[in-house]
Amino acid sequence: MRKDDCIFCKIANGEIPSRTVYEDDKFRAVLDLGPATDGHTLILPKDHADNLFDLPEDYAKALIPTAQKIASKMKDNLKCDGLNLVQNNGEVAGQTVMHFHLHLIPRYENDGQRIGWKPGSRSDEEFEAIRKNIVG
Numbered sequence: 001m002r003k004d005d006c007i008f009c010k011i012a013n014g015e016i017p018s019r020t021v022y023e024d025d026k027f028r029a030v031l032d033l034g035p036a037t038d039g040h041t042l043i044l045p046k047d048h049a050d051n052l053f054d055l056p057e058d059y060a061k062a063l064i065p066t067a068q069k070i071a072s073k074m075k076d077n078l079k080c081d082g083l084n085l086v087q088n089n090g091e092v093a094g095q096t097v098m099h100f101h102l103h104l105i106p107r108y109e110n111d112g113q114r115i116g117w118k119p120g121s122r123s124d125e126e127f128e129a130i131r132k133n134i135v136g
């Protein structure tokens with residue numbers, strides 16, 4: 001379902017112009033307006049979902065094959081040396097547009113970008129408590 005006040009719904013459904021690199025019945029993939037590198041692309045579902053937690057299963061199932069198609073094109077045509085998939089859920093995780101999107105960020109030798117986190121450490125007991133907590 002499309003959400004009236006959502007800019008990515010409008011982009012995904014072609015209501016406002018975008019630099020589209022791929023489209024099918026479920027997704028539109030567009031160049032990111034503030035690219036990390038050349039070719040930085042966002043895959044947008046045409047139906048609104050805020051984030052991964054409410055992405056319908058049929059979209060979730062189709063997402064990685066779609067990402068793979070676009071990533072292959074990037075490898076062949078942009079000659080990227082690598083690629084990051086990034087997907088933020090919730091403000092605390094860095095999500096700024098509340099319509100699900102998967103970033104495809106082609107990487108090039110010496111592109112000067114840094115995508116990552118500060119590695120931490122945990123004791124065996126802490127790991128085990130966390131593992132149990134996730135399993136539920």
Ligand code: 5GP
Pocket residue numbers: 007018030031032033034035042087088094095096097098
């Ligand atoms: P997030 O931080 O939510 O994972 O990523 C949002 C991304 O959307 C950012 O990389 C930002 O540059 C991009 N963005 C924000 N508004 C627009 C827009 O109107 N069009 C396009 N193509 N990208 C946008």
Ligand code: ZN
Pocket residue numbers: 002003006007008009010047048049098099
């Ligand atoms: Zn939306």
